[in-house]
Amino acid sequence: MTTTLEQAIGQSQHRSVLSRIMSLQVFWIFLAAVLACGALSVLTDTFATERNLFNVTRNFAFVAIIAIGMTTVIASGGIDLSVGASVVLSAVVVGATMEAGFPLWAAALFAIGAALLVGLVNGILIAFVGMPPFVVTLGMLSFARSMALVLSNNKMIYEFGPDHDLLLWLGGGSTFGIPHPVIVLVILTAVMSFVYNWTRWGQHVFAIGGNENAAVLTGIPVRGMKVSVYMFSAFTAGIAGILMVGWLGSVTTNLGTAMELTVIAAAVIGGANLAGGEGTVFGAVVGALLIEVIRNSLILLGISTFWQGAFIGCFIVIAVAFDRVRSWRGQG
Amino acid sequence: MVERLKLTGISKHFGAIRALHDVSLSVREGEVLGLMGDNGAGKSTLVKIIAGNFRPSSGDIELDGESRDFHHPKDAQRAGIEIVYQDLALCDNLTAASNVYLGRELRRSLGPLRIIDYGRMHRRAGELFALLKSETRPRDLVRKMSGGQRQAVAIARTLLADAKVVLMDEPTAAISVRQVAEVLELIRRLRDRGISVILISHRTPDVFGVSDRIAVLRRGELVACKPTANSSPEEVTGLITGAIEAA
Ligand SMILES: Nc1ncnc2c1ncn2[C@@H]1O[C@H](COP(=O)(O)OP(=O)(O)OP(=O)(O)O)[C@@H](O)[C@H]1O
Numbered sequence: 106m107t108t109t110l111e112q113a114i115g116q117s118q119h120r121s122v123l124s125r126i127m128s129l130q131v132f133w134i135f136l137a138a139v140l141a142c143g144a145l146s147v148l149t150d151t152f153a154t155e156r157n158l159f160n161v162t163r164n165f166a167f168v169a170i171i172a173i174g175m176t177t178v179i180a181s182g183g184i185d186l187s188v189g190a191s192v193v194l195s196a197v198v199v200g201a202t203m204e205a206g207f208p209l210w211a212a213a214l215f216a217i218g219a220a221l222l223v224g225l226v227n228g229i230l231i232a233f234v235g236m237p238p239f240v241v242t243l244g245m246l247s248f249a250r251s252m253a254l255v256l257s258n259n260k261m262i263y264e265f266g267p268d269h270d271l272l273l274w275l276g277g278g279s280t281f282g283i284p285h286p287v288i289v290l291v292i293l294t295a296v297m298s299f300v301y302n303w304t305r306w307g308q309h310v311f312a313i314g315g316n317e318n319a320a321v322l323t324g325i326p327v328r329g330m331k332v333s334v335y336m337f338s339a340f341t342a343g344i345a346g347i348l349m350v351g352w353l354g355s356v357t358t359n360l361g362t363a364m365e366l367t368v369i370a371a372a373v374i375g376g377a378n379l380a381g382g383e384g385t386v387f388g389a390v391v392g393a394l395l396i397e398v399i400r401n402s403l404i405l406l407g408i409s410t411f412w413q414g415a416f417i418g419c420f421i422v423i424a425v426a427f428d429r430v431r432s433w434r435g436q437g
Numbered sequence: 438m439v440e441r442l443k444l445t446g447i448s449k450h451f452g453a454i455r456a457l458h459d460v461s462l463s464v465r466e467g468e469v470l471g472l473m474g475d476n477g478a479g480k481s482t483l484v485k486i487i488a489g490n491f492r493p494s495s496g497d498i499e500l501d502g503e504s505r506d507f508h509h510p511k512d513a514q515r516a517g518i519e520i521v522y523q524d525l526a527l528c529d530n531l532t533a534a535s536n537v538y539l540g541r542e543l544r545r546s547l548g549p550l551r552i553i554d555y556g557r558m559h560r561r562a563g564e565l566f567a568l569l570k571s572e573t574r575p576r577d578l579v580r581k582m583s584g585g586q587r588q589a590v591a592i593a594r595t596l597l598a599d600a601k602v603v604l605m606d607e608p609t610a611a612i613s614v615r616q617v618a619e620v621l622e623l624i625r626r627l628r629d630r631g632i633s634v635i636l637i638s639h640r641t642p643d644v645f646g647v648s649d650r651i652a653v654l655r656r657g658e659l660v661a662c663k664p665t666a667n668s669s670p671e672e673v674t675g676l677i678t679g680a681i682e683a684a
């Protein structure tokens with residue numbers, strides 16, 4: 106009796122690593138991205154240039170950073186439509202305060218603070234007032250973007266006071282040849298992978314997404330957790346906003362428009378389940394990478410960018426369809 | 438024997454719904470109390486009040502002679518009250534071990550950080566499943582488990598701490614006959630360790646097989662509470678349906 110039990114346990118542990126990897130959606134997405142890169146290097150002589158790769162990695166870093174926040178929200182069973190608005194709010198705050206003469210560190214604190222406030226309000230309305238995340242964050246999308254317009258008076262900001270060069274270096278520069286947004290992304294990926302897998306906070310995010318009622322009954326502070334999740338999502342948007350200003354060298358109020366959709370697409374392609382309880386940090390990054398590779402390849406291959414949406418749309422559906430097929434097989 | 442848990446005049450309203458009305462009940466140390474009643478009689482509500490999920494609209498809860506007011510499931514847990522919920526309250530997307538430890542994950546230090554100690558959680562959960570004679574593997578996702586295995590996960594949770602009172606809301610619903618016998622055996626084992634058990638079940642044979650006393654709720658009111666030996670399945674059925682007014 107006991108031996109069979111132990112044998113059974115042993116077997117489950119020694120299930121082939123390969124089959125486990127192959128059952129991961131993120132593995133196939135990663136493969137698709139790698140194949141696309143390989144094909145592009147062969148088909149074009151522009152893809153594998155240092156300049157293009159530099160651009161690709163930096164462009165995708167912004168989406169990937171926010172996709173990590175979005176994946177966290179989705180894993181907890183929610184959605185955050187206000188991230189694009191948080192990006193522009195953070196960008197306007199950092200731009201306006203620096204223009205007014207504040208040093209970068211202070212301006213960055215204001216910007217992150219503004220983003221966190223957005224997340225806090227989202228979280229309170231969702232967790233304590235009990236409103237649906239879709240509605241709350243849709244309202245916030247409108248509100249925060251409007252605040253950005255009010256604060257900037259819809260004027261472009263391109264003078265950033267005493268720390269002007271520092272800001273441009275932070276967002277647009279590189280260290281050891283790696284663009285700074287990518288460095289931020291790598292750090293965030295490492296930290297959040299750890300948090301997802303090894304901390305109580307991470308476990309509880311997934312528990313809430315898996316069965317919110319069970320989480321409440323077992324005494325997990327679900328409301329506080331939800332507030333922190335939306336604040337984290339807004340935080341990633343705030344960081345991305347500051348970096349984007351440095352990269353572009355100016356703030357315009359159309360920054361981050363429709364970005365929430367790209368970010369959600371990246372998260373979903375990377376394996377985040379909109380029903381909650383599933384998603385990985387690495388998946389979010391790979392999802393964002395795939396979207397950027399598609400975009401870049403269309404440009405390099407001379408295909409009209411109007412096709413971009415069609416390709417991304419197909420990938421979203423394929424990724425989710427793949428997940429369905431896998432769960433049918435799992436049941437069979 | 439000492440009175441372990443004593444409820445006095447417990448009432449609970451959900452808006453206009455009167456779920457419980459003036460229920461007074463007690464359980465002694467090492468006693469199994471069977472709690473029966475029709476659907477919607479208020480059984481789950483009563484155990485959720487004891488477990489700190491709801492606060493009673495009025496009434497008093499005493500544990501070991503001391504009046505208690507639980508605001509939170511954690512308060513009740515700390516006082517030694519464990520519960521198996523009717524819908525089991527499991528997260529399908531997590532492993533068996535993570536579910537057993539949900540909300541009280543074991544942690545260890547990693548430098549300045551406190552990280553989850555999966556090794557110890559898997560080992561301890563494995564020991565608990567072995568104790569329950571359940572072929573549940575700590576690392577398996579609950580999504581993939583049978584009804585009996587899920588039950589074992591929910592019950593294993595109550596064995597983590599040194600419980601004084603274990604509340605079980607329909608632990609034998611939706612599992613096989615063999616597994617029912619195992620759950621009943623487990624209840625006896627808890628009792629032998631001096632733990633008080635309140636067992637909610639619709640299955641008369643289970644309640645008569647394991648309980649020392651039987652309490653019957655009907656539309657939120659306690660209509661009977663007597664030693665199992667002095668009652669009969671026929672009487673209990675009559676009490677539940679209202680054919681017998683009270684006993
Ligand atoms: N959270 C709640 N909000 C409103 N009404 C509730 C709530 N929980 C229970 N009730 C109501 O209280 C009454 C008692 O419900 P309860 O779940 O305690 O019954 P039960 O005896 O456990 O029934 P069953 O055998 O079906 O599990 C029912 O009328 C139910 O609709």
Ligand SMILES: [Mg+2]
Nearest residue numbers: 480481482523
């Ligand atoms: Mg019930």
